[in-house]
Amino acid sequence: MARPVKILVLQFASIGDVVLTTPVVRCLKQQVPNAVLHFCTKRAYQSIIDYNPYITQAHYIDGSLYRLIKELRTEQFDYVIDLQNTALTSLIKATLGSRSYSVEKQPFREWLYIRWKVNAMAEQHIVDRYMATVQPLGAENDGRGLDYFIPYKDEVEIDWLPETHQRGFVAYAIGGQSLTRRLPVLRMIELCIKINYPIVLLGDKADRKVGDSIMQAVGKRQIYNACGYYNLNQSASLLQQARVVFSHDTGLMHIAAAFRKKVYSIWGSTTPQFGFYPYKTPHVRLEASGLGCRPCSVTNSGTCPMKHFKCMNSLPFDFEVKELRAKKNFE
Template sequence: MTRPVKIAVLQFTSIGDVVLTTPVIRCLKEQIPTAEIHFCTARAFQPIIDNNPYLTGRHYLDGSLLTFIRQLRVEQFDYVVDLQNTFITGFIRVALGCRSYSVEKQTLRQWLYVRCKVNAMPNQHVVDRYFAAVHPLGVENDGMGLDYFIPYKDEVETDWLPATHQHDFVAYVIGGQSFTRRMPVMRMIELCLKINYPIVLVGDKNDRLAGDEIVRAIGERYVYNACGHYNLNQSASILQQARVVFSHDTGLMHIAAAFGKKVYSIWGSSSPQLGFYPYKTPHVRLETPSLACRPCSATGFGNCPMKHFKCMNNLPFDFDVKELRTKKKNFE
């Protein structure tokens, strides 16, 4: 009997980064017949991977790092695939004492781009950088894009939404990891008026107040504020049912990409040139062109370093949503 090949995949950073690992997980499992794939991440990201059928094991860091490593050592892994490549994941690799492969960080090129505005970034999505890490294992990208698996209990039924939004709507992810990665509320209102279609606002409880302000400005007949009412998987289910998705640079943007949705991605302080744009799905990039101070950060700031926030305040809404031409809703 052939002994299974046990592979640990490491990624602890964010919702989006975990979703972006899913093609690697799938291809490892499908292209190494005897592979058992174990995923190691933070407890907060459990909903993303709990239902992934390509995984044999799931390990959550929610306490002592040393205790976590002791638990991993029991598994006796053959390989570690580090798709984060930080000091912490490097420590885990060394502690497990098996052969490991790591994603190549673009630290210097990213620094040049953000600090000096010298764009030496490779024309390559971060998912393709992930695949370069597993190439020595004979694993290739199957080109099938991202995965996201919603358990039945979290599938949002039609009648969970208002009657005005039950059969056809646009989803707008209004959240963002930081202030400079999301538009001011007045610009969100302007965008909703431009979309001119029934809209479901998607986000967590921290986005609730902004969503309420948008609803007050436009009316609940046209905008439904779902922020904070649904868990992560339920929010994913809403994205799956939307006609198209508008989104700031967030993890939910990548979840929408996993469902093959057309994504209108909104970019402020960060830039799609950093390699985190919607993957293997139709998308339109909404960003302020020829702005000398942008990008000012890969992860965002609590306020605009230049105090003018032109990347979002001057963002042009000159796009045409062709998918909505057949059934416009007049907000006036």
């Protein structure tokens, strides 16, 4: 029997980043002979990893980096695939001593784009950059997009929703890692009125207050505030059942892409040119183009540096959702 090839994949960044690694995991497992995949990430992302059939074993950082490295060293990996390329992952690679391949980052191009608005970014989605990292192992992009696996226990039944939403709904992921990646509440309300269809609001407990404000302004017959009521896999189940998805630049946007949903992606301080737009799924980009102040951040910015927040306040809602029936089922 051929010896197994043990491969460790590193990615600690965020929910979205972990979901974006799934094509790499799948292609390595299916294309590298005798590949045994291990994945190392934060404990908070365990529900994404635990049900992925291509991953044999997961490793989580629980506060003690020493304990994690000790655990990883016992595995004696043949290869380490670093899909984050940070000081933390570099330390792990150096300590393990295995042959490693790291995603190519673009710090100078990102700096040019943010500081001087010179867009020299490569026309390449981050998934394709991830896949280029594993080409030396013989893995090629199979073109099948992202994966997300929901266990049966987390599948949300349609009759759990209000009756007004059981014949079809739009999912709107209202969260975001920073204020500048989210519409202001009044603009969220405006967007929901524009959609004019039953909407399920998705987010965590921190988003619930905003969701309540939207529901009070638009009405319970159109808005169901699910923020904080469902875990990540259950939220994914709702995305899977939605007719279309609206989302800020956040992890749920990438989960929706894994289900090949049409995504209306909303962009503020960040831009799709960084390579994190919805992958291998139909999508519409909603953004205020032509602003000289965008982007002001690669990932997070707590407040608008210019104080006017035009990227969200002047973002036009000139879209038409053709996927929705002309007769609204909440009327």
